[in-house]
Amino acid sequence: MAGSGLTQSAANFPTYGWSVPFPAESPAHVLLVDDEPRMLSSLRELLKSRGFVLTSAARGGEAIRYLSQGPFDLVILDLHLPDIGGHEIMDFMNTQQAGTNVIVTSGDRGIEAAIGALKRGAYDYLRKPYAPEELLKTVDNALQQRRLQAENRHIALQLESSERKYRYLVNSSPDIIYTLDHEGRFTFVNGRVQQLLGFSRDELIGKHYSVLIHEDDVQRANYVFNEARGDYPLSRSVELRLKSRRAVGEVRTFAHELMKIAFCASEKSPESDLSRRDLFGTYGVARDISDRKRADELITYQAYHDILTDLPNRVLFKDRLGLAVLQAKRNDAGLALMFIDLDRFKLVNDTLGHAIGDELLQQAAIRLKGCLRSGDTLARLGGDEFTAVLPEFNDRQDAVFIADKFLECLRLPFQLAGQSVHISASIGIAIYPDDGESIDELIRNSDIAMYHAKTEGKNGYAFFDRSMLDASFQKIALEHSLRMALELGELEVYYQPQVDVKTRKVVTAEALIRWNHPERGFLSAGEFLPFAEENGLIIPITDWMLEAICLDLLDQNAVGGESVRLSLNLSPQYLDRGDFFEKLKSTLARHHIEPCQIEVEVTENICIHNPQTAIEQLNKLCQLGVSVAIDDFGTGYSSLSYLHRFPIHTIKIDRSFVMEILDNNSQCPVVLAIISIAKGLSLNLVAEGVETPVQERYLENAGCLTMQGYLYHKPLPQKRLLELLRDQKNRP
Numbered sequence: 008m009a010g011s012g013l014t015q016s017a018a019n020f021p022t023y024g025w026s027v028p029f030p031a032e033s034p035a036h037v038l039l040v041d042d043e044p045r046m047l048s049s050l051r052e053l054l055k056s057r058g059f060v061l062t063s064a065a066r067g068g069e070a071i072r073y074l075s076q077g078p079f080d081l082v083i084l085d086l087h088l089p090d091i092g093g094h095e096i097m098d099f100m101n102t103q104q105a106g107t108n109v110i111v112t113s114g115d116r117g118i119e120a121a122i123g124a125l126k127r128g129a130y131d132y133l134r135k136p137y138a139p140e141e142l143l144k145t146v147d148n149a150l151q152q153r154r155l156q157a158e159n160r161h162i163a164l165q166l167e168s169s170e171r172k173y174r175y176l177v178n179s180s181p182d183i184i185y186t187l188d189h190e191g192r193f194t195f196v197n198g199r200v201q202q203l204l205g206f207s208r209d210e211l212i213g214k215h216y217s218v219l220i221h222e223d224d225v226q227r228a229n230y231v232f233n234e235a236r237g238d239y240p241l242s243r244s245v246e247l248r249l250k251s252r253r254a255v256g257e258v259r260t261f262a263h264e265l266m267k268i269a270f271c272a273s274e275k276s277p278e279s280d281l282s283r284r285d286l287f288g289t290y291g292v293a294r295d296i297s298d299r300k301r302a303d304e305l306i307t308y309q310a311y312h313d314i315l316t317d318l319p320n321r322v323l324f325k326d327r328l329g330l331a332v333l334q335a336k337r338n339d340a341g342l343a344l345m346f347i348d349l350d351r352f353k354l355v356n357d358t359l360g361h362a363i364g365d366e367l368l369q370q371a372a373i374r375l376k377g378c379l380r381s382g383d384t385l386a387r388l389g390g391d392e393f394t395a396v397l398p399e400f401n402d403r404q405d406a407v408f409i410a411d412k413f414l415e416c417l418r419l420p421f422q423l424a425g426q427s428v429h430i431s432a433s434i435g436i437a438i439y440p441d442d443g444e445s446i447d448e449l450i451r452n453s454d455i456a457m458y459h460a461k462t463e464g465k466n467g468y469a470f471f472d473r474s475m476l477d478a479s480f481q482k483i484a485l486e487h488s489l490r491m492a493l494e495l496g497e498l499e500v501y502y503q504p505q506v507d508v509k510t511r512k513v514v515t516a517e518a519l520i521r522w523n524h525p526e527r528g529f530l531s532a533g534e535f536l537p538f539a540e541e542n543g544l545i546i547p548i549t550d551w552m553l554e555a556i557c558l559d560l561l562d563q564n565a566v567g568g569e570s571v572r573l574s575l576n577l578s579p580q581y582l583d584r585g586d587f588f589e590k591l592k593s594t595l596a597r598h599h600i601e602p603c604q605i606e607v608e609v610t611e612n613i614c615i616h617n618p619q620t621a622i623e624q625l626n627k628l629c630q631l632g633v634s635v636a637i638d639d640f641g642t643g644y645s646s647l648s649y650l651h652r653f654p655i656h657t658i659k660i661d662r663s664f665v666m667e668i669l670d671n672n673s674q675c676p677v678v679l680a681i682i683s684i685a686k687g688l689s690l691n692l693v694a695e696g697v698e699t700p701v702q703e704r705y706l707e708n709a710g711c712l713t714m715q716g717y718l719y720h721k722p723l724p725q726k727r728l729l730e731l732l733r734d735q736k737n738r739p
Contacts (some may be wrong), residue, residue: 025339035080035150036060040070040096041112042088050083053139054146061271071099079107083142086113086120090397097127101124108149112137114598129163183261183293191216191232194288203259204293205252219256221248231265232289249293260300261293313387315365316372324386324394328446331384331398335439341400342439344708347375350431350465354392355423363423367430370421378412394453403438403470410434410468419674425523431466433457442471452476486542488524489535493547500555501722504731505693505715508707512735515572515606515693516717519555519722520548540578549581553591556605557598559725564604566732574606574636582609583620588627602632608659610638629654640681651688658685660711664698668705682710 037059039050047063062079067088072379074082082100086093097109111124112455114135121132130149133142134563146734175199177184183204185196193211195276201207204219209220220228224247243265266289280351290564311323319327320488328344335342349371356364367389376385384396397409413432420427435457443449452471460469469475492498502516522530539545556573563571595602609621625635636657664678685692694706697716706714723731 020385020653023408033059034058036062036078037146038062038064038073038079038082038084040064040067040082040093041085042066043085046085051413052672053142057143057146062565067093067096070096074105074107076105078105080153081146082107082109083146084109084111086111086115093357094123094127096366097124097129100356101127108153110142110145110149119180131378180292181294183295185293186289186290187216187232187289188213189288191289199254203251203253204249219249221250225247231263246295246296248568257330259295259567262296264294266290266293294497308466316369316387318372318376318393319384319386321386321388324384324388324396325446325450326382327386328394328396328449331396332399332439332446332449333443336444340398341402342449343397343400343406343409344437344439344449344453345397345406345410345413345468346396346437346450346457347393347395348433348461349391349393349417349463350433352430355430359424359428366423367421367428370423371417371430374416375413378409378416394450400438406436406438406470408466410436416466433461433465434468435471436468437471446496464576482538485535486544489522489539489544489548491526492522493551496524496686498548498551498555498723499523500552500559501724502559502728503715504720504728505713508703508712508714512569513571514713515574515733516728517574517608518552518576520552523723545578545580545582548586549575549577550590553594557594557600559728560600560604562599562729563732564600566729567736569736570601570604572604572606572634574608576608576638579610579621582624588624588631591628591633592631603634606636606657608636608638611640620653625654634674636691639695657691657693660692660694660706662716662739665694665702665706665716666698668699668702670701671705673705679709 035057037054039047039054039061039673040063041047041050042065044065047065051061051063052302062073067090070082070084070088071091073079077275084093084096088096093111093113100107100109108130109124109128111121111132112131112135113120113124113132116134124132131145131151133145134672160419178199180197180199183197183200185200188196192213192215195207198208200211206219214398215230216228217225227245228247231243243263245265246260247263248258248260250405251259259713290624293552311320311326312318331342334340349368352364352367355367368387372385372387372393373394379385379395379397382398386394386396389396393572395409395413397406400406400656413434416433417430420429435453435455437449437453438441439449442452452475453474456469456471463469499521501519501521503519504513505515505517506512507514520532520536522529522535536545536548539548552575556575560573563573577587590605591605594600595605609625628635635653635655636659637655638652638659639661640658657683660678664675664681667673667675668678684694686689692711693711693714694702694711694714695715697703697706697717697718702716703714720731
């Protein structure tokens with residue numbers, strides 16, 4: 008339409024393909040059609056002051072040409088024209104759907120002309136002559152009507168555009184958007200419902216919302232949706248599971264945002280019989296949160312379960328144990344807690360690798376779980392430690408039955424990395440309420456019982472006893488005292504001489520640690536060194552002994568005469584650290600001690616710990632000039648192939664074999680075999696624990712010429728050893 012255009016605000020609005028032109032105020036285009044020149048001239052004079060854009064035509068053909076070229080807001084048309092009449096021009100306009108208001112002027116007094124004009128859509132009919140005011144008023148009214156019609160069309164287009172936008176946004180939403188009437192029936196649902204759930208919109212319209220709700224959530228849905236249809240304002244969020252046709256049995260979880268809204272489009276008339284609730288419905292938005300729920304459930308599950316074995320972890324175990332204790336207390340019933348530690352797991356893990364160790368834990372967990380009842384709980388606390396909660400416990404024999412099943416299921420070999428692996432378990436059992444009424448007490452006491460089972464030889468179980476707790480407290484006190492002993496100087500070094508039976512002279516002295524305990528008196532190494540091994544205190548204790556031995560060698564060297572080696576026992580744990588060689592080398596250099604004055608004793612168990620590292624360490628010691636002895640030979644897990652590779656100088660026969668020599672006719676094949684091995688490998692030989700002349704003669708006759716034991720000397724303090732060496736120096 009001529010003069011139409013966009014306002015500035017409309018022009019700047021994002022169109023997205025739907026913008027509707029909004030007509031701004033512009034001059035009206037008016038076509039004047041009359042065959043009388045004086046009439047045309049007077050019309051132009053009358054209308055020019057109104058600011059119209061005026062076009063004149065004296066003939067009908069000319070008027071049709073103008074109408075064909077562009078739109079007009081108003082046509083003032085005389086019916087009687089010399090070529091084409093006004094009715095024919097109006098017919099042309101209607102055919103072209105010009106949509107222009109027409110004011111017909113005519114001098115014809117007959118009614119037929121007016122009726123014909125009005126039938127063809129004329130806005131008004133004025134008979135000539137007419138008053139100028141009448142024409143101006145009619146023109147203003149016609150243009151005002153046109154403006155109103157244009158505004159109405161614009162509003163309608165805006166509404167249509169808004170509705171298209173709304174429908175596009177609603178149908179493109181990732182959420183299901185729906186409305187319900189006051190009875191809970193769908194009045195609208197967007198197309199997302201088909202994509203997510205497989206239901207079409209047509210089959211849901213008019214259906215009750217319950218057709219989509221999972222059976223277990225219907226009662227909760229009824230409560231929420233009925234509440235939403237009450238008389239008071241409501242905005243509510245709720246999670247509901249909806250059925251799906253996309254997969255058999257699939258159920259998806261949706262978060263629903265509900266709002267009560269008014270749907271009436273007009274005010275209720277007084278005579279209307281509609282009740283108040285008929286004017287309200289429920290607007291809902293349902294967002295699919297199934298993936299998020301699954302992720303949350305997975306995170307929650309992993310927070311309470313061991314990822315490796317899929318068993319409850321420490322957090323969930325303590326929760327289950329707490330519930331079991333409450334139930335046992337309420338029902339005045341028993342409860343058993345088992346603490347299970349896998350024997351030899353560390354050996355498998357270190358030897359075959361952590362991946363194989365993890366697989367062993369998984370298989371062990373499956374076996375252990377298969378031994379329990381449905382109401383029992385098996386958990387993994389970490390490492391190779393498991394716990395089992397046995398509620399509704401009636402008799403200790405029930406716990407024995409389960410413990411035996413555990414041990415039996417682990418007895419069968421595990422197939423790992425193409426080989427059979429054997430393990431066992433040490434199990435501690437604590438009974439509620441006898442062994443504790445709180446979860447911490449039960450856990451602690453079952454753990455103590457497990458360690459007791461381990462010290463009793465492993466592969467077994469033990470019930471908690473109060474004496475074990477006393478022993479545990481003693482261990483804690485012992486550990487503290489032992490740490491303080493290093494700081495307070497309560498440790499001392501004693502030496503047991505090794506004697507050449509031919510000359511009766513001391514050739515070497517084995518360093519033995521003693522603890523001058525302020526309360527318990529003098530403690531031998533066997534009373535506290537195993538505990539030190541278990542708690543890692545053997546490292547600082549060995550460091551202290553190395554320093555003490557070097558200081559004693561300085562005193563010994565000051566005596567003069569023939570030098571005597573001092574031997575130091577090394578635990579496999581200490582040798583595995585890898586820094587012993589550097590420690591020994593720097594200590595000897597600092598005190599100016601010759602390496603040949605030191606001998607280190609290692610047990611043959613180093614073969615099963617880390618033999619290659621041990622061989623490398625011992626080779627360094629030999630290159631430095633330090634002697635190496637194998638202590639307690641024949642009592643461990645020695646391998647002749649490793650023995651051949653070890654850079655050792657001496658084999659020591661353990662006292663347990665020497666004690667079997669009771670008389671001159673004793674048959675001691677192990678002793679004879681060890682002596683033969685030493686001779687075959689050209690190694691020195693020392694017999695420990697020699698206490699009788701019979702033992703001495705037997706060993707000497709078999710070829711062992713160096714011995715130590717109470718037959719010669721008990722362990723001596725440094726002062727007594729120096730006196731012995733002085734006497735030996737002065738003897739011929």
